[in-house]
Amino acid sequence: MRLSPDDLIFWQYGFLKLNGTIVSTWGLMFVLAIGSKLITRKLSNGPHRSRWQNLLEIIVTSIEKQIEDVGLRHPQKYIGFLGTLFLFVALASLFTILPGYEPPTGSLSTTAALALCVLVVVPFSGIKEQGLGGYLKSYLEPTVIMLPFNIISELSRTLALAVRLFGNMMSGTMILAILLTVTPFIFPIVMSALGLLTGMVQAYIFSILATVYIAAATRGRTATPEPTDELSV
Amino acid sequence: MDSMTLIAIASIVTAGLTIALGSIGPALGEGRAVATALSSLAQQPDAASTITRTLFVGLAMIESVAIYCFVISMILIFANPFWNHVIALAAGK
Numbered sequence: 001m002r003l004s005p006d007d008l009i010f011w012q013y014g015f016l017k018l019n020g021t022i023v024s025t026w027g028l029m030f031v032l033a034i035g036s037k038l039i040t041r042k043l044s045n046g047p048h049r050s051r052w053q054n055l056l057e058i059i060v061t062s063i064e065k066q067i068e069d070v071g072l073r074h075p076q077k078y079i080g081f082l083g084t085l086f087l088f089v090a091l092a093s094l095f096t097i098l099p100g101y102e103p104p105t106g107s108l109s110t111t112a113a114l115a116l117c118v119l120v121v122v123p124f125s126g127i128k129e130q131g132l133g134g135y136l137k138s139y140l141e142p143t144v145i146m147l148p149f150n151i152i153s154e155l156s157r158t159l160a161l162a163v164r165l166f167g168n169m170m171s172g173t174m175i176l177a178i179l180l181t182v183t184p185f186i187f188p189i190v191m192s193a194l195g196l197l198t199g200m201v202q203a204y205i206f207s208i209l210a211t212v213y214i215a216a217a218t219r220g221r222t223a224t225p226e227p228t229d230e231l232s233v
Numbered sequence: 234m235d236s237m238t239l240i241a242i243a244s245i246v247t248a249g250l251t252i253a254l255g256s257i258g259p260a261l262g263e264g265r266a267v268a269t270a271l272s273s274l275a276q277q278p279d280a281a282s283t284i285t286r287t288l289f290v291g292l293a294m295i296e297s298v299a300i301y302c303f304v305i306s307m308i309l310i311f312a313n314p315f316w317n318h319v320i321a322l323a324a325g326k
Binding site for chain 1 (some may be wrong): 235283289297301
């Protein structure tokens with residue numbers, strides 16, 4: 001039984017390997033990039049717009065609203081990164097509908113890479129927003145004794161992001177494989193639907209957590225969150 | 234009992250115990266989280282979207298602990314380095 005798509009090797013030359021993870025990641029990149037390019041070729045401002053443009057607008061505006069709701073101001077600066085994270089992970093688990101496809105996020109390499117991207121973007125945006133001194137000073141809040149704990153929490157948050165996504169995706173595919181050997185076909189289909197649901201939830205969780213980390217870094221650790229408008233009467 | 238049998242017994246028993254004990258805590262925690270979220274939804278239905286979103290994020294954080302235990306269990310069964318080492322020794326003999 002395969003633990004991850006890393007073990008499915010299509011082509012090998014020396015130590016250069018073309019395994020299942022790389023091929024499915026390229027497929028996803030192809031679909032996302034070429035699809036968006038084709039849809040945004042003729043954008044229209046008027047009341048008549050194509051269905052696909054409508055779909056993309058719905059996706060982009062709802063992601064932007066979510067980012068704003070969580071407390072990250074000026075979502076236009078971060079929506080490129082956060083939106084792509086969400087779309088990549090969501091599409092990776094959505095394509096499990098296709099037969100013979102294994103999600104690349106079921107391999108620890110992919111999820112570790114995504115978590116490392118978040119690890120780099122968070123201090124980068126914090127420094128851009130608050131300056132180097134201001135960002136480094138936020139590690140000393142609330143007291144200087146918390147400095148090692150703040151550093152450890154940065155690293156363990158990244159590790160948790162990677163392992164959470166990997167564990168959820170891998171367990172989905174593994175449960176399916178195990179069930180296929182012991183039960184009739186109807187149960188694996190139900191489990192595959194559950195895997196689809198958890199895939200979508202995990203994509204949302206990944207991007208929302210990245211948003212919260214960036215919001216914490218750009219706002220400073222002791223800033224109080226603004227009250228949301230929906231609760232005011 | 235030679236070392237190969239000992240490693241096999243230890244891996245199998247630990248894998249089972251890890252996932253059994255490791256899913257008790259997160260399950261209890263998630264139950265409490267959902268119960269509190271439901272009661273606060275009943276008290277303030279117009280904050281439903283905020284409550285639901287925070288509930289999902291909280292559930293994912295709690296779930297991660299169970300996922301860690303699951304990953305350890307899978308490693309012990311399928312990618313066990315001690316077992317691979319002992320098998321390689323036995324095959325090389």
